[in-house]
Amino acid sequence: MIKTENLSKEYASGTKALENLSIHVEGGEIFGFLGPNGAGKSTTIKILTTLSHPSSGVAWVNGYNVITEPNKVRGSIGYVAQEAGVDYFLTGRENLVLQGRMYRMDKRAINSRVGELLELFELKDNADALVSTYSGGMRRKLDIATALIHNPRIIFLDEPTLGLDPHSRSSLWDYIRILNKELKVTIFLTTHYLDEADKLSNRIGILHKGSMKIVDTPEALKDSIKGDSVNFSLKGKVKEKAIAILKSNSIVKDILCEDEHVRVYVNNGSEAITGLIKLLTQHNIEVTSLSISRPTLDDVYLKYSGASFKEGDGGGDSNPWWAQWAKKGWGKNWKGGEESKEGGQEGQEEGKSEGGDWQKWAASNEQGASSGEQGAWSEEDKKSWWNPEQSEDESQNQAVRSEKTEDAADIVESSVISPDNEGNNGNKEEPWKKWQNSGNQDWQGGGEDWQKWANAGATVSTVPEADQLAVSSKQEADEKSEVRSQKTEDLETPAVVSQVDGIKAEEPWKKWDKGGSKV
Amino acid sequence: MWALFTIVQPLIWLLIFGQLFKNMASLPGFPSGRYMDFFMPGAIIMTVLFGTSWSGVSLLREINFGTVEKMLVTPVSRIAIVMSRVIHAAVTVIFQCLIILIIALIFGVKVSGFSGALLSLVIVFLLSVGFSGISNGLAIWLKREEPLVVIGNMMTLPLMFFSSAMVPKSFMPEWIRVITMINPIDYAVEATRSFYSGVITSEAVLFQIVFLIIFALASVSWATEMFINQGE
Numbered sequence: 039m040i041k042t043e044n045l046s047k048e049y050a051s052g053t054k055a056l057e058n059l060s061i062h063v064e065g066g067e068i069f070g071f072l073g074p075n076g077a078g079k080s081t082t083i084k085i086l087t088t089l090s091h092p093s094s095g096v097a098w099v100n101g102y103n104v105i106t107e108p109n110k111v112r113g114s115i116g117y118v119a120q121e122a123g124v125d126y127f128l129t130g131r132e133n134l135v136l137q138g139r140m141y142r143m144d145k146r147a148i149n150s151r152v153g154e155l156l157e158l159f160e161l162k163d164n165a166d167a168l169v170s171t172y173s174g175g176m177r178r179k180l181d182i183a184t185a186l187i188h189n190p191r192i193i194f195l196d197e198p199t200l201g202l203d204p205h206s207r208s209s210l211w212d213y214i215r216i217l218n219k220e221l222k223v224t225i226f227l228t229t230h231y232l233d234e235a236d237k238l239s240n241r242i243g244i245l246h247k248g249s250m251k252i253v254d255t256p257e258a259l260k261d262s263i264k265g266d267s268v269n270f271s272l273k274g275k276v277k278e279k280a281i282a283i284l285k286s287n288s289i290v291k292d293i294l295c296e297d298e299h300v301r302v303y304v305n306n307g308s309e310a311i312t313g314l315i316k317l318l319t320q321h322n323i324e325v326t327s328l329s330i331s332r333p334t335l336d337d338v339y340l341k342y343s344g345a346s347f348k349e350g351d352g353g354g355d356s357n358p359w360w361a362q363w364a365k366k367g368w369g370k371n372w373k374g375g376e377e378s379k380e381g382g383q384e385g386q387e388e389g390k391s392e393g394g395d396w397q398k399w400a401a402s403n404e405q406g407a408s409s410g411e412q413g414a415w416s417e418e419d420k421k422s423w424w425n426p427e428q429s430e431d432e433s434q435n436q437a438v439r440s441e442k443t444e445d446a447a448d449i450v451e452s453s454v455i456s457p458d459n460e461g462n463n464g465n466k467e468e469p470w471k472k473w474q475n476s477g478n479q480d481w482q483g484g485g486e487d488w489q490k491w492a493n494a495g496a497t498v499s500t501v502p503e504a505d506q507l508a509v510s511s512k513q514e515a516d517e518k519s520e521v522r523s524q525k526t527e528d529l530e531t532p533a534v535v536s537q538v539d540g541i542k543a544e545e546p547w548k549k550w551d552k553g554g555s556k557v
Numbered sequence: 558m559w560a561l562f563t564i565v566q567p568l569i570w571l572l573i574f575g576q577l578f579k580n581m582a583s584l585p586g587f588p589s590g591r592y593m594d595f596f597m598p599g600a601i602i603m604t605v606l607f608g609t610s611w612s613g614v615s616l617l618r619e620i621n622f623g624t625v626e627k628m629l630v631t632p633v634s635r636i637a638i639v640m641s642r643v644i645h646a647a648v649t650v651i652f653q654c655l656i657i658l659i660i661a662l663i664f665g666v667k668v669s670g671f672s673g674a675l676l677s678l679v680i681v682f683l684l685s686v687g688f689s690g691i692s693n694g695l696a697i698w699l700k701r702e703e704p705l706v707v708i709g710n711m712m713t714l715p716l717m718f719f720s721s722a723m724v725p726k727s728f729m730p731e732w733i734r735v736i737t738m739i740n741p742i743d744y745a746v747e748a749t750r751s752f753y754s755g756v757i758t759s760e761a762v763l764f765q766i767v768f769l770i771i772f773a774l775a776s777v778s779w780a781t782e783m784f785i786n787q788g789e
Contacts, residue, residue: 087630089787112632123627140631184627 039065039192039224040086045095047081047248055081057248058095063241065191068218068225070239070256072232072339078248079228080120083194086226087117100191113141116185116193116223120200122177123184126170130161130180133169134187141188148187155183159213175206182213192224193217199234207234214238232335242335244342251342259338265291266307267331268314270300273324280323287317307332564656567604571596571661574723586727594667598677598749599722601654602742605681606717608650609689610709613696616642617705620696629787639780642693647685654681673752680752683769684745688713690776697783722746741772 040063047056055078063069073079084090086099088108096103102110124133131152138148156162159179169177178198185193195214199207215238217223229235235242236256243253252259272280277295284290284302289310292303304310307330318325575593582592619625628638658674668674692709699705717723719736720743726734737743748765756762 089626089629109632112630115630117627117630119623119626121621121623121626123623123625125624126622137627137631140628140633142632 039063040069040097040099040226042082042086042097043095045082045085045092045097047078047085047090048093055248056085056092059245059249061243061250061253063224063226065224066218066222067240068214068227068238070235070242071226071228071245072230072235072242073228073245077245079245080196081248082245083117083196083226083228087115087194088112113188114190114192116182116188116190118178118182118185118193118195118198120196122181124169124177124180127168129166129168130172130176131156131165133180134184137184138187143188151187151189155186158216159183173206175202175210178202178206178210179213182210182217186217186221186223190223192226195225195227197229198227199229199231207231211238232339236335244339246342256335260333260335262338265303265305266310266333268302268304268307268311269329269331270302270314270318270325271327272300272318273326276323279321280318283317283321283323284314287314289313563604563608564653566607567600567653567657568660570603571600571657571666574599578723581724584728586725588725590667594753595725595750596723597661597666597668598746598753599717599720600661601657601677601681601749602684602720602722602746603717604653604657605650605684605745606688606713606742608653609646609685610692610713611706612642612646612689613692613694613705613709614702616693616696617700617702620700629784635784636777636781639690639693639777639784643686643689643777643780646689647682650685651678651681654678668753669755670752670757673755673757676757677749677752680745680748680766680769683766683773684741686773687741687769687776690773690780694776694780694783697780697787716740716742719743720746721750741769744768744772 040061042059042061045056045059045061046054048054059078059082061069061082071079071082081090085092085097086104088104088111091105096105098104099111100114102114104111124130125136128136134152134155135148138151143151156165159182161176161179161183164172164176169180172180182193182195182198198214199210202210211234214225214227218225225238227235227238239256241253242256242259244251244259252262254262270280277300280300281293281295284293284300289304290302291305294301294303302314304314311328311330315325315328571593574596575591578592578596580592581587582590582595588595616625625638629635655678658668658677662668691712692705695708696705699708719733719740721729721737722742726737729737744765748762748769751757751759751762
């Protein structure tokens, strides 16, 4: 029903949305199409529904070529987009009739079909009310109904249950099943809800960075993960013994421990369980509790997309263009908030116009705080909002994240060190004050210094990363001292601070640096 | 209710400009008659501009609602989608202009000849199609409301001043006169003015109408092209 061969799509901006994508969807199946934001799901749907042209490759829908026979494709498919494409200022019935006329159906055919669909989707009572009075679930149902007006053999559902309450979701699932089972409609479904894909789909394809990672049934996909996990809680401190015993058993594929819980991976949990208990009791190990869990589709998804939903790879071509556009700015802000250097420069610019180092500092801190907040927000919602150009941003994204974790490490570090610091200075904030004071002598110059500070802070904060990456400690020390000496050379003010602070010379910057991102 | 406002606005223009430039009519070289009579075609064309230049905004709203995408996946011809929007805008504006014309006549603005008044609606139609086509094309191209409104403003007001809507051509500096030669608004104003003054058939009017037809066709085909490529 749907077949693509080496489908590629490169946008004018140079973003590669799809790379040699080949899909084959059989007639009559529900095909679950998963992938993180920006993986190319929406691009694929756009191509298959003739809204966009592939850069190369071929695609057939219902036996028609999407490039050479777009009108035939259009006539044979139904499309339910992410945004409910129903007109709010028309009634439900008018929406259906309008859609029917778009397919040039004759009036009688439209009327009988509208009746059928209103019946099927239980919209009869509200058929003549304006769509603006409908609930979200009803709009969705109407949207799907309009897509079915011309009896298409395939319908494309792009995140159909997005934003619906659990009840509406499950009732929508029922409709989708009815469409598939009774009306024999092939369904091409994209979703972010893995349980939804699991429950509805006959087969699932996982798309990542524009190419298909794997296609299989939900069951087979889950089986491809380690298998079931059997979780034991053991009585007494017998963990090591238990592990040794379990390891000797050939059906055990892997063992993980958390405190006194032992997690054992086996092929078939329910079959293995009695044997495992027997084995443990034979060696006088008492099992206090026991559970088996099946791998979920989330595990599969994580395995093949190489990212959790949260991480995404930049998110967004599934977003409508306006969201993408709007969010580009946010993405920048977010990065700015994370990179102290950038934040510092911005702060400096602001400071120059406002005057006063203290103000500058406060401004930068404030700015840092607000962008830090934004950062937190974006991090959470990046899935749906944050959208830089995809390919490059994977790495950037990761870079920012590693900086983040490192930030966290820094915060811990500085909180450990700060009492020490207080001891030295009597006052935690003193280094800034000094710096403020010196800066006040010439606020323009101070601004520049201050920028250097920011830069220096940024340099220093990369050092712990080296630490994390297990670079030899000597080398690290070298780097650190190098950075410090460089600073001393560069700046007069920090020199004062480093005298005061002695060995913790980098602390104030860090604190300043963190001032923003901590909040 | 909303339609009422769109009619009131040009009437206010007519009133304000009529008063503001009242004395201009006594300047040497000004065509005979009151300034109000001179400005009447300008008021009509202004109505066209303000009524159509932002018609793309509603297209953006529909794109955001997803209704446009839903239309694009049906076999409906792309030209039909553009034409439906453009003709809707044009017909609305024609009714507005008709009402303004009637009110202006009641208040004593001189329009000689009934047929001329009706023929001016053809001009109104062509110019409306042209400008709403541009606005719809821009809407798809810019994809955001704010720049669309800004460009809409930038497009309409200067073009208005670069035409003989408010000031006779003889008063214009040379370089502005050159611009008027490629300004569809000027052609529309001139044609409307000759219709109102009773000149219905002349070579100049014919040329002006042909120019406006080409303008309308070009703008609609550009908008259609934008629609076809909107997924890219």
